[in-house]
Amino acid sequence: MAENEVFFSEAEDPGMLKAFQQAQETFKYFWRELSWEARRIIPALDLACVKVAFSETVADQPEPIVEHMWINDIGFDGETVSGVLVNNPNRLTNVQNGDFVTVPLQQISDWLLASQGKTCGGFTIQHLRAGMEEEERQEHDDAWGLDFGDYQDISVVNGQKEHPENLIEHPMSINMRDSFIQFLQEYPQEATNRDDAGYTLLHKEAIAGNKNAVEVLLQFKADKDSKTNDGKSALDFARQLDWAHIIPLLEK
Known part of the structure; x- marks a missing residue:
């Protein structure tokens, strides 16, 4: 299996594939923020997690099973991303909630930061929000307890609109x-x-x-x-x- 095959959603949704690519290209901003969070006396982040594409080859199936799940307690060495799985797999049997995992950067499919209720990243989330009616979108945001803002204008750093130099x-x-x-x-x-x-x-x-x-x-x-x-x-x-x-x- 080629290294990037795990990133294809079952429907091969072009918008979702673009979201995966955006997440990988901008992950450096996630890590920069996390590196500073580790030095703060008073934490500023409410949430910092990364979505990873996990796969498992099953003997009687032509294609591997793929599930995209979130990890937290993130580490990064410049090439590989590590963390603790916080989801229960639906079909996969080779990972479980609470596992410590390490994957190449090219295997992540999203990242999300939240501070004071406002988010950065969340590219796959914003893609899904784009297809929702306004009422459904509000219910989605209320369930997360976060302000995801405009799905057409995704920030990757805090204060990006007011201070673009933060990029x-x-x-x-x-x-x-x-x-x-x-x-x-x-x-x-x-x-x-x-x-x-x-x-x-x-x-x-x-x-x-x-x-x-x-x-x-x-x-x-x-x-x-x-x-x-x-x-x-x-x-x-x-x-x-x-x-x-x-x-x-x-x-x-």
Whole structure:
């Protein structure tokens, strides 16, 4: 089975396929927000989950069974997404609610963030909302307890309409620059330390798309050529995720 075959809905709905693609292309914004949420003293997110296409090959069926289900407690290493399954499968027998799973980024089909009741992402949800009558759409939103807004205008970052510059750099990345400098002055070894998988802070900040942190780390002599145990540099991740504002810093 080709890697992307699991993303086809049973009806091969072009609109749903487009939603899957949009979710994968914009997942980097989900992860950027989650990376900052981990540093907040007071949490800002009410909900952060990812929908994954799970499949199972059954001997007497020509096509694999596919179910798209949500996971939370999300982790991301630049290539694979991990989390805990929070749905009960309808037909699949190879996964169950509560399982910890790890999948390639290309296997996700949606992501959803919610803060103060307002959402970002939710591409498959918005596609379904687009086909609803107004009353049905309101009932759907009430069941979620969230404000999904206009299904034709999906935000991927908080405050996107009022502050489109947030697409380039997270406001916390700008506001925390001086604090990050002070942190590295006190703990300079953090600029070069590697975790068990070989990731440095430079890798992690490049994956999260934080230009200010990348600039500061390079000023503190972080090794931009350092590679993970799988042979990936910070530049490799910036290119894979298409963080256009960070790539030039790492190419110098």
